Amino acid sequence: MALLPVRLLALLSLVSLAFPGPAVAETARLSVDDAVRIAVERNLGLQAETFNPAIAATDIRRARSIYDPTLSAFFDHRGGNMQIGPASPVVDRTRFFDANASLDQLLPTGATASAAFTNLWSKDNLGLSTSRFAEPELTLSLSQPLLKGIGKRVTERGITTADDAMELSLAAWNQKALDTASEARNRFLTLVKARESLATRKASLAVTRQVHEENEGRVKAGVLAAFQLQDSELGVLLREKDLLDAELAERDAADQLRLTLHLPPGTVLELSDTSWTDVPDPSEEEAFGIALRRRPDLSNARTSLRTAEFNEEISRNLALPSLALEGSAGVAGIAPEYGNAFDDMRSGKNPNWAVGLRFSVPLGNLAARADVAAARLKASQARVGVAVLEESAGLEIRTALRALETRRKQDEVARKGVSVAETRLASFLKRGKLGLSTTKDVLDAEANLTQARENLSGARADFQSALTSLWKSTGELLDRHGVQFDGSAIASKTRKGTP
Template sequence: MIRRSALLAALLLAGCTLPGKRAPAPDAAAVAPPPAWRTALGPGAPIRADWWQGFGDPQLTALVERALANNVDVLTAAARVEEARAAEALARAQLLPQIGGTVPETQGQTLTAFGTTSRAIGAQPGVTASYDLDLFGRLRQASRAARAQLLATEAARDTVRLATAAAAASGYITLRALDQRLAISQATLAARQDALRIARRRFEAGYSSRLEYRQAQGEYAATQQLVPAAQLAITRQENALSLLTGDTPRDIARGLALDRIAAPAIPDGLPADLLRRRPDLYQAEQTLVAADRTLDSQRAAMLPNLSLTGSAGLVLSTALAQPQAIFSLGASILAPLFDGGRLRAQERAATARRDQAAFAYRRTALTAFREVEDALAGVRRTREQARALEDQVAAVRGALRNATNRYRAGYSGYLEQLDAQRNLLTAELALVQTESDRLTAHVALYQAMGGGWSPGEVQAVTERR
């Protein structure tokens, strides 16, 4: 058996060079949040893995599940996982011996002592085997790199699934908000139509000027154009959701109204370690691992490679009285002597890719912290904004009733009622948008936190701290 140290010494004497000192990974590979970042768990329901059910709308749940089952991007990501799984199996197969069989047949003529010829038919069935000893771990590191790449591809698939679920949930919320905008526009249009009728009667009776009548006509037309605009937006949103679920354009089933969709409870704090469950962060981590293993494999390619080959078989022929057994066994050493700097350049390229993966991991981690903070702020601030808008709508609605009564009794002009109608329409549309933003902020929070976790997972991470 050839000793590794003796082999290295012999190859060094022959002129082979070993790779230099490996460049360390950049410090960007390690990213830690601030010490006080989201460490204490407060009251509130923990986030669930099936977070979309927390909104309490069965149609929203059905839409998300349909998107996860039929979305084209999700299916494509699953196919990429199968490709990565095959690549990982191929890398593992390189570590095993390669065995093959041959059955060549030969035909010829032989000349006898009496000058006659006879045909001789022969065959040499046999088995060949080859095995790479992989002294310096080139194949092992390549197999580990393929395994890490498989894990990264699976995480990429989970990232696509999470983004698809979030897009379906937020798209449904947007659709219900558009339905609410359409209902408000239609109700306002009915009120403007009634105001236009009263203005026309007052103008015809001589109780008001033509100006008031023209103003009522203009406001009615301005409100009338809001209806087809809302209907167009609804159609486009339904088409977008149909594409998301892998269907042709169709009507989307509705469930609860926008103001009845529940906002799931959010814990006051979550351990920062839970962010490691984000699929994009895990993908970046495994991509870094794969790049590091590829660097090790590339460095091992600069070292000698020892391969064993062998074959065995039988010689069968009509010219032989008995079959003859044959076999061979050998070893070969392949070492780079001069390659024009190709291996060195490949090593530097692998080192640069490893560093790029480390910086990408840092960027993904910092982005995760930012997205969680943005989503938490969005949930909190939109809730405060919605409460203020609810008070505004109630106040403006009361002002409109007073202005309408005064106008019909002849105590005030139409302009006072018109201003109250405009203010109410603006406040109602703003409230619908804020309610939509508030629910969408919950969706963004679940997406930022990797899709949520069960209570047991939250407790397990907390206990490890």
């Protein structure tokens, strides 16, 4: 019999291994700043958006490749046998060998500079003075546009466009980050409101149960009519139903916040008490000035305008006739042997040079004129787009400022309402104990207090939502929560491990 406890313990151990207990849920303690930061760091859509600046960075590298020098080489060995005349027994056997190389470099002015080396070697079997010779030649040349294609801005138009595309992709990323931060902040505040409502409903149920218990004691003592016991019991049931609704709303709000922050479903969320913040209201001029500097959509529109105006300028240049100044200078050598031919070339006694103008223009030039007209229209369209966005931003800011002022006043009114409702309920509770008020009066006063507290929670949440709208409309929401990102870091984030 002494072995029974040992066997029982062993059996319990096996059962515990086969059926482990529930895992301990993770706990995340969050402030509103933490919620915004985590949402921006973990948002999958934002991570996908991060690829666009990285792609734009590669486009900039590609555009800058116009200044990569181009090296070309050509090697050729050829020959032939040809009878000198129809009746001649002599056959001319010729052999040629070319070894040529050139280096071309684009210059910021639009000019193309070239250095070319040609090396021709030839021999035949005729035994003449020219039957064997080597002819090396070094030539430097330059072709400089004088009308179409002149200047650094025209030459680097691809680089400028790629730089603007990078700014556009960063602005799109910032807009996505701003939307993500706004969503995270509002979901955090929704959970705060839901938990305040839950606490209010718990307090309401506790008061109603206390009233019901006191009524039960009075009915037993014969000092209270039995129908008032029914009133208090109904009040308890209604508060229990309200509590269940509040618990459901709290669970839903917590789940939404966990989803926004990409936290595991079972994570327990502990919220800090620093969520209800207030700041001095900026003037409309101050807020609009911040928006002009910080709003991603305005930055995007201004970049698009700059690109359109740049394209208009370039299209006017590309519509000009093509006129280029071309020049070259070189030195050649010729001798039967390579060494002598190079010595002859180095002596410089066989120089050559050329200078000239090359001109061309398509008659009518309709395509270029159409490009200029289209670029001009796109620039005008971009200017109107900037004006429209600025007007829209001004309206958003004015609306947010008005809402902020109204929500602040509503918060003050709601606070006074709670104070009055608390005093009123305390008075009815005292009068009820003295038999000077009915159970319905007490429950109505308690319902008024609950509603006042709900109004206060709603007013606080509405005020914070108004702050979210204001900071989003000015583009400073991320800064308000200490979230800052460097553009170059964003562009390179998804390129780790790439050359």
